[in-house]
Amino acid sequence: MTPDEINAYLDDVFPELNATRRAYLASEVGEGTAVVTCSAGPESLRPGGTVSGPTLMTLADIAAWVVVLAHVGRSALTVTTHLSIDFLRKPEPGLLYGRARLMKLGKRLAVSAVEIGDETGREPYAIASATYSIPPPDFRQR
Amino acid sequence: MTPDEINAYLDDVFPELNATRRAYLASEVGEGTAVVTCSAGPESLRPGGTVSGPTLMTLADIAAWVVVLAHVGRSALTVTTHLSIDFLRKPEPGLLYGRARLMKLGKRLAVSAVEIGDETGREPYAIASATYSIPPPDFRQR
Amino acid sequence: MTPDEINAYLDDVFPELNATRRAYLASEVGEGTAVVTCSAGPESLRPGGTVSGPTLMTLADIAAWVVVLAHVGRSALTVTTHLSIDFLRKPEPGLLYGRARLMKLGKRLAVSAVEIGDETGREPYAIASATYSIPPPDFRQR
Amino acid sequence: MTPDEINAYLDDVFPELNATRRAYLASEVGEGTAVVTCSAGPESLRPGGTVSGPTLMTLADIAAWVVVLAHVGRSALTVTTHLSIDFLRKPEPGLLYGRARLMKLGKRLAVSAVEIGDETGREPYAIASATYSIPPPDFRQR
Numbered sequence: 001m002t003p004d005e006i007n008a009y010l011d012d013v014f015p016e017l018n019a020t021r022r023a024y025l026a027s028e029v030g031e032g033t034a035v036v037t038c039s040a041g042p043e044s045l046r047p048g049g050t051v052s053g054p055t056l057m058t059l060a061d062i063a064a065w066v067v068v069l070a071h072v073g074r075s076a077l078t079v080t081t082h083l084s085i086d087f088l089r090k091p092e093p094g095l096l097y098g099r100a101r102l103m104k105l106g107k108r109l110a111v112s113a114v115e116i117g118d119e120t121g122r123e124p125y126a127i128a129s130a131t132y133s134i135p136p137p138d139f140r141q142r
Numbered sequence: 143m144t145p146d147e148i149n150a151y152l153d154d155v156f157p158e159l160n161a162t163r164r165a166y167l168a169s170e171v172g173e174g175t176a177v178v179t180c181s182a183g184p185e186s187l188r189p190g191g192t193v194s195g196p197t198l199m200t201l202a203d204i205a206a207w208v209v210v211l212a213h214v215g216r217s218a219l220t221v222t223t224h225l226s227i228d229f230l231r232k233p234e235p236g237l238l239y240g241r242a243r244l245m246k247l248g249k250r251l252a253v254s255a256v257e258i259g260d261e262t263g264r265e266p267y268a269i270a271s272a273t274y275s276i277p278p279p280d281f282r283q284r
Numbered sequence: 285m286t287p288d289e290i291n292a293y294l295d296d297v298f299p300e301l302n303a304t305r306r307a308y309l310a311s312e313v314g315e316g317t318a319v320v321t322c323s324a325g326p327e328s329l330r331p332g333g334t335v336s337g338p339t340l341m342t343l344a345d346i347a348a349w350v351v352v353l354a355h356v357g358r359s360a361l362t363v364t365t366h367l368s369i370d371f372l373r374k375p376e377p378g379l380l381y382g383r384a385r386l387m388k389l390g391k392r393l394a395v396s397a398v399e400i401g402d403e404t405g406r407e408p409y410a411i412a413s414a415t416y417s418i419p420p421p422d423f424r425q426r
Numbered sequence: 427m428t429p430d431e432i433n434a435y436l437d438d439v440f441p442e443l444n445a446t447r448r449a450y451l452a453s454e455v456g457e458g459t460a461v462v463t464c465s466a467g468p469e470s471l472r473p474g475g476t477v478s479g480p481t482l483m484t485l486a487d488i489a490a491w492v493v494v495l496a497h498v499g500r501s502a503l504t505v506t507t508h509l510s511i512d513f514l515r516k517p518e519p520g521l522l523y524g525r526a527r528l529m530k531l532g533k534r535l536a537v538s539a540v541e542i543g544d545e546t547g548r549e550p551y552a553i554a555s556a557t558y559s560i561p562p563p564d565f566r567q568r
Binding site: 298336337338341342345363364365366367368369370371374 | 484
């Protein structure tokens, strides 16, 4: 799937996620990789002007899910079974990049690793891993 | 701190979190425990009518943070350093309960464990642990 | 399975684990629960006389696995897919108790939560969660 | 610190770890990186000839700790506060490589990310992250 196909699919299955303004946007998909950006607006900020933890967790989850989606195809029933995230540095408001790598794509489980940072990719704000349960072929939406 | 004080504090430091309608509400605080409820509305739903992962992660983070807050006092600079969550069952829409236990309260780190479930507390939807870095006394807001 | 059956099975499938002296021993199995003890000997100690992290991780893994095993039966191919552990306090040498609860037993995944502590169960040394992939029935050893 | 200094220090503070035969060996240290190898012998094997989970967890912990140690200097009191590991593929017996990157080095916390694989570094067996609490300067061993 291309970034455009993924974004259309995100709008389709998560209509509320980007209802008011597009916040989470798949921008690149490669061999085993994907990048999702997030424009952290005022509602994502914590005291001190930093971005909230839930915003980073949501970006990690979406980036990790997009890289799976891009490789297994439309499968809205794919569900997160685990997510672990380390918060390393306080991000500045602005465009956040969630760079996901597909570490494993098995028949039943997929595991992604994500680094969240700015456009440079240096000194990440957070690192995460997420596991997805892939439904049997009969249960996938086509 | 009492649940009312905590809710006032949440409104103060996270003004956007419950801006449209109170979603995350501290309802009980005890010795080493806290309960935060979340009324998962339509915007929290995924396809199939289940509650989104980010909604559960946000509830886990807030419940884990509230039990620390209730025991160390106002400390808005306390930051999450790690959160790990296992998604066990698909929750039904409705009131979700995040039950947090304070597993450790050290000088520099606090660790909470959270179970998210319905009002019965049986068959939890998710379990999580979160770690918070507690700032030195000089840096706390009073 | 009873604790004796589990211990015989452990000896069978992990012959080296307790080769020199029985260190990890299933001592109780209940409805959704199991207790595994570990006698942390000199080889498990770190500087300062505390028990090493790997010893605690091994106890967490075994306790989490035993509670699954006790409920699904002999299934040596069940494999850990994820383990997350928070180290809370430095344990004293002596008998460690890994108390596991079976949080989910699905067709494909099982999730256990473990608290490691002393005989009182208060002020745990560590808390952990672990996920196991359960093989399809055809692949189980009987 | 160089790999040789680190190995001497490991022998000093964890005398039992490599008592019978050197299993865990720091082999490379770079800017923000470290590699620790582990020769998984018979006692590390599970049924089917694969390497046990605790062996991989121990390698992850040591590699993650070595990269911190190499950058903060001798600090035996540095303690693991959290470790999360995803097991991706069953490793073959043989030399395992734990490649650690230092993701954050703060005043109080350090976070490492580890990939465990074979000499090629492709298709990792496991990925992990670990957090270490760094003691105040007064408490460090020199």
